[in-house]
Amino acid sequence: MSINHALPLFLAQEDSWIKFDLGALGDQFWTSTVEGLSQGSIYALVALGYTLVYGVLKLINFAHSEVFIYGAYATWFVFYGLGFRPGATPDLPVMELIGFLLLALVAAMAVSGGTAVALERVAYRPLRKKGAPRLVFLITAIGASFVLQQLIFIWRGGNAEQAIRLLRPQEVFELFGASVTNITIIIVLASILMMVGIDMFVNRSRLGRGIRAVAQDPDTATLMGVNKERVIVITFLIGGLLAGAAALLYMMKNPQGASYQGGFLLGIKAFTAAVLGGIGNLRGALLGGLLLGLAENYGQSLFGGEWRDVVAFVLLVLILMFRPTGILGESLGKARV
Amino acid sequence: MTTPNTASRRSLGEWWSNLSRPQQWLVLIPVVALVYALPVLNPPIISTEPGFDFQIAMFEVARYALVAIGLNVVVGQAGLLDLGYIGFFAIGAYVAALFTSPDSPLQKLPFLAVIPLAMAITMVFGVILGTPTLRLRGDYLAIVTLGFGEIVRLIADNVDPLRGQSGFQGVGHPPGTNADGSALFNNTDGTPWYWLTVTVIILVLFLVGNLERSRVGRAWIAIRDDEDAASIMGVNTFKFKIWAFVIGAAIGGLSGALYAGQIGFVNNQKFDVVTSMLFLAAVILGGSGNKVGVILGAVVVAYVPLRFLVIAEYKFLIFGLALIVLMIFRPQGLLGARQRLLTYGRLAYQRLLGKGEQVSSDTALVVEKNGGAS
Numbered sequence: 001m002s003i004n005h006a007l008p009l010f011l012a013q014e015d016s017w018i019k020f021d022l023g024a025l026g027d028q029f030w031t032s033t034v035e036g037l038s039q040g041s042i043y044a045l046v047a048l049g050y051t052l053v054y055g056v057l058k059l060i061n062f063a064h065s066e067v068f069i070y071g072a073y074a075t076w077f078v079f080y081g082l083g084f085r086p087g088a089t090p091d092l093p094v095m096e097l098i099g100f101l102l103l104a105l106v107a108a109m110a111v112s113g114g115t116a117v118a119l120e121r122v123a124y125r126p127l128r129k130k131g132a133p134r135l136v137f138l139i140t141a142i143g144a145s146f147v148l149q150q151l152i153f154i155w156r157g158g159n160a161e162q163a164i165r166l167l168r169p170q171e172v173f174e175l176f177g178a179s180v181t182n183i184t185i186i187i188v189l190a191s192i193l194m195m196v197g198i199d200m201f202v203n204r205s206r207l208g209r210g211i212r213a214v215a216q217d218p219d220t221a222t223l224m225g226v227n228k229e230r231v232i233v234i235t236f237l238i239g240g241l242l243a244g245a246a247a248l249l250y251m252m253k254n255p256q257g258a259s260y261q262g263g264f265l266l267g268i269k270a271f272t273a274a275v276l277g278g279i280g281n282l283r284g285a286l287l288g289g290l291l292l293g294l295a296e297n298y299g300q301s302l303f304g305g306e307w308r309d310v311v312a313f314v315l316l317v318l319i320l321m322f323r324p325t326g327i328l329g330e331s332l333g334k335a336r337v
Numbered sequence: 338m339t340t341p342n343t344a345s346r347r348s349l350g351e352w353w354s355n356l357s358r359p360q361q362w363l364v365l366i367p368v369v370a371l372v373y374a375l376p377v378l379n380p381p382i383i384s385t386e387p388g389f390d391f392q393i394a395m396f397e398v399a400r401y402a403l404v405a406i407g408l409n410v411v412v413g414q415a416g417l418l419d420l421g422y423i424g425f426f427a428i429g430a431y432v433a434a435l436f437t438s439p440d441s442p443l444q445k446l447p448f449l450a451v452i453p454l455a456m457a458i459t460m461v462f463g464v465i466l467g468t469p470t471l472r473l474r475g476d477y478l479a480i481v482t483l484g485f486g487e488i489v490r491l492i493a494d495n496v497d498p499l500r501g502q503s504g505f506q507g508v509g510h511p512p513g514t515n516a517d518g519s520a521l522f523n524n525t526d527g528t529p530w531y532w533l534t535v536t537v538i539i540l541v542l543f544l545v546g547n548l549e550r551s552r553v554g555r556a557w558i559a560i561r562d563d564e565d566a567a568s569i570m571g572v573n574t575f576k577f578k579i580w581a582f583v584i585g586a587a588i589g590g591l592s593g594a595l596y597a598g599q600i601g602f603v604n605n606q607k608f609d610v611v612t613s614m615l616f617l618a619a620v621i622l623g624g625s626g627n628k629v630g631v632i633l634g635a636v637v638v639a640y641v642p643l644r645f646l647v648i649a650e651y652k653f654l655i656f657g658l659a660l661i662v663l664m665i666f667r668p669q670g671l672l673g674a675r676q677r678l679l680t681y682g683r684l685a686y687q688r689l690l691g692k693g694e695q696v697s698s699d700t701a702l703v704v705e706k707n708g709g710a711s
Contacts (some may be wrong), residue, residue: 059476060476060479060480122661123661126665127664127665130665132664132668134475134476135416135418135475136664136668138418138475138476138479139418139617139621139660139664140660140661140664140665142420142614142617142657142660143618143656143657143658143659143660143661143664144657144661145657146611146614146653146654146656146657146660147654147657147658147661149653149657150651150653150654150657151654153653154650154651154654264610268480268483268484268487271480275477275480306494306495307491307495309487309491310488310491310492310495313484313485313487313488313491314484314488316480316481316484317469317470317481317484317485317488320470320473320477320480320481321469321470321472321473321481324473324477
C-alpha cells in the first residue's frame with residue numbers, strides 16, 4: 001500500500017531523497033515495535049548511567065559511552081579467549097552457553113565498572129576538590145571521552161572487531177506476524193530485571209538513600225553524615241556495571257561487533273533516552289529508552305534506514321526545546337512521600 | 338594566580354595596555370609582516386618539511402586560527418558551549434561547492450561572490466539553529482549543538498543532491514593567474530591561500546575586536562559571567578546570544594568556504610564530531626575569551642601534528658589528555674581571558690593613577706573565589 005499519489009510532487013518522485021512511506025510503516029509496524037523494544041532496553045541500561053551521574057553530580061558524563069564500549073570489548077575478548085572466533089555460531093549445550101554468557105557478563109561489568117570508577121578518580125575528583133564550575137567538568141568529560149576512545153583505537157586499530165556470537169537467534173513466538181527471537185526476549189527481560197533491581201536499590205536500600213540525599217542537596221547530606229565521596233564513587237560504579245551489562249546485550253544483538261567509535265552514537269542515543277524520560281529520573285530512563293527505540297525504528301520504516309540516526313537527533317533537539325526536563329521530570333533528588 | 342609565569346604574562350599584558358595605539362601599531366606591523374613572510378621564509382626548525390608541505394601546513398594553521406576566532410565568539414565571549422560548530426563549517430564548505438563545482442546543477446558563481454553568500458547562508462542557519470535552542474543552558478545547549486552538528490553531517494550523508502561520499506570535485510577558487518598562466522590559487526600551493534586567510538583573519542579580528550569593545554561585547558561578557566544577573570540588569574540576553582551565534586556561524590561558514598576552495602573537493606567525510614571537538618580544543622587550550630590565546634591554541638592544535646608526524650596518529654589522545662590536565666590545573670587555558678568592562682578604562686586609569694589598569698583573567702571557566710567548597 002502506498003499513499004504516494006496523495007503527496008505533493010516533490011515527495012512523490014521516485015528518486016526524491018527522502019522517502020515518506022506510510023505503507024512501509026504499516027507493514028513493518030510490529031517488527032519495528034519488537035526491534036524498538038529490544039534496542040530501547042539497551043539504550044535504557046546505558047541511559048541509567050547518565051541519569052545516575054547527572055542526578056548526583058549534575059554532570060553529563062560524556063565519557064560514559066566509552067565506559068560502555070570498554071565493556072563491549074571485554075565481552076569480545078572473553079569470547080575470543082574462550083576459543084570462539086567470528087563467523088559461524090557454535091552449537092553449545094545450554095548450561096555451557098549460560099556459563100559463558102555469565103562469564104562475559106561478569107567481565108564486561110567489571111571492566112566497565114572499573115573504567116567508570118577510574119574515570120571518576122582521575123578526571124572528576126580533582127576538579128571536585130577544586131570546586132570547578134560545571135562547564136569545566138563537561139570539557140574534562142569530553143577530553144576523557146577522547147582519551148578512552150583513542151586508547152582503544154591505538155590498541156586495536158580503526159576496524160571493528162567482528163562479532164562473535166554464542167547464541168543463535170531463533171524465533172520463539174510470533175507477535176502479529178513479527179518474529180520474536182530468544183535474543184530479544186533475553187535482552188528485554190534482562191534489562192527490565194536490572195532496572196527494577198536498581199530502582200529498588202536506590203529507593204529502598206541505605207546506600208540508595210545516600211544517593212538520593214546527595215542528589216537532593218550535597219551539602220546538607222554531608223552534614224547529615226552521608227559520605228559524599230563514597231556515594232559519588234558508588235554512583236559511577238553502578239552506572240559502569242549497567243553499561244557493562246548493556247554491552248553484553250549489545251554484542252549479542254549487534255552484527256557489527258565492537259568498534260572504537262561505536263560508543264559515541266550509542267552514548268548520544270542513551271543520553272537522548274535519559275533526557276526523553278527526564279534526566280535524573282530512573283524510571284524515566286526506562287521509559288525514554290523504550291520510546292527512543294520505538295521512535296527510531298518507526299522512523300526507519302517511515303523514512304528509510306539511512307534516516308534512523310537523524311530521527312534520534314531531531315528527537316533530542318525537539319525534546320530539549322519543548323520539554324527540557326523530560327517527560328517525567330528530574331526526580332532522583334526528590335524526597336519520597 | 339601567582340605563578341611566575343602568569344606574573345610575567347600579566348606584566349607583558351600591562352606593558353601592552355600602557356602603549357598608545359600608534360605604539361601598538363609600531364610593534365604589530367613587523368609581527369604581521371613576519372607572519373605574512375613565513376611560508377616564503379620556510380624557517381628550518383619551524384618547517385614541517387620533508388614530512389608535510391610547509392605552505393599547505395601554514396594554510397591549515399591559518400584555517401584553524403580563523404575557526405578558533407569564530408568559535409571563540411560563541412564559547413569564549415558569550416559563554417555558550419557549542420559542540421556542533423563543525424556544522425557551520427560544513428555548511429560554508431557545501432555552499433562553496435554547490436555554487437562553484439561543475440558537479441552541482443546549480444547556477445555557477447565566481448568564488449569571491451560565493452564567500453559572502455556562504456557567510457550569509459550560515460548566518461541564516463545560525464538564526465535557525467540558535468533561536469529555538471538558546472533558551473537552553475550549559476550542558477543541555479552543548480548536547481543540542483552536538484546534535485545539530487550531527488544532523489548537518491547526516492544530511493550531507495543522506496541527501497542525494499549533496500552527493501554523499503562521491504562529493505563535489507573542482508570547487509572554485511579566487512581569480513588570478515601566475516606568470517605561466519596557471520591558476521594562482523591552486524590545490525598544491527598553499528602560499529596564496531595562506532596570505533588570503535591571514536588577511537581575512539586580520540579583517541575578522543578588527544570586526545570582532547570592535548564588537549568586543551562595543552555594547553554587544555559587554556553584553557556578551559555579562560551573559561557569560563552571570564546570565565541571570567545580566568538579564569535583571571536589562572541586557573536582552575536572548576538577542577545578544579543570537580548575535581554571538583550568528584557571528585560565530587558566519588566566521589565558521591567563511592572558513593569552511595576557504596577550506597573547500599583550497600582542497601577543491603567537498604564530501605561528507607570531513608565534518609565529523611571529532612573535528613568539532615578539535616576546534617573546541619583549540620579554543621579551550623589557548624584560553625577561551627582571549628583572541629591571542631585562541632590563535633595560539635589553534636596554532637598548537639593544527640601545527641603540532643603536522644610538524645611532528647610521528648605523533649599525528651596520537652593527536653586526539655594528546656589533545657584529550659591536554660584538555661583534562663588543563664582543566665584540572667589551568668581551567669582558563671594557556672592565556673586567560675582579559676576583559677575590560679569599561680571601554681575607556683585604560684585611559685581613565687592612566688589619567689587617574691598614571692599606570693595601566695589591572696586586567697583580570699577571570700572567565701566563565703575559572704572558579705569563583707568564594708564558592709566551590711566541596
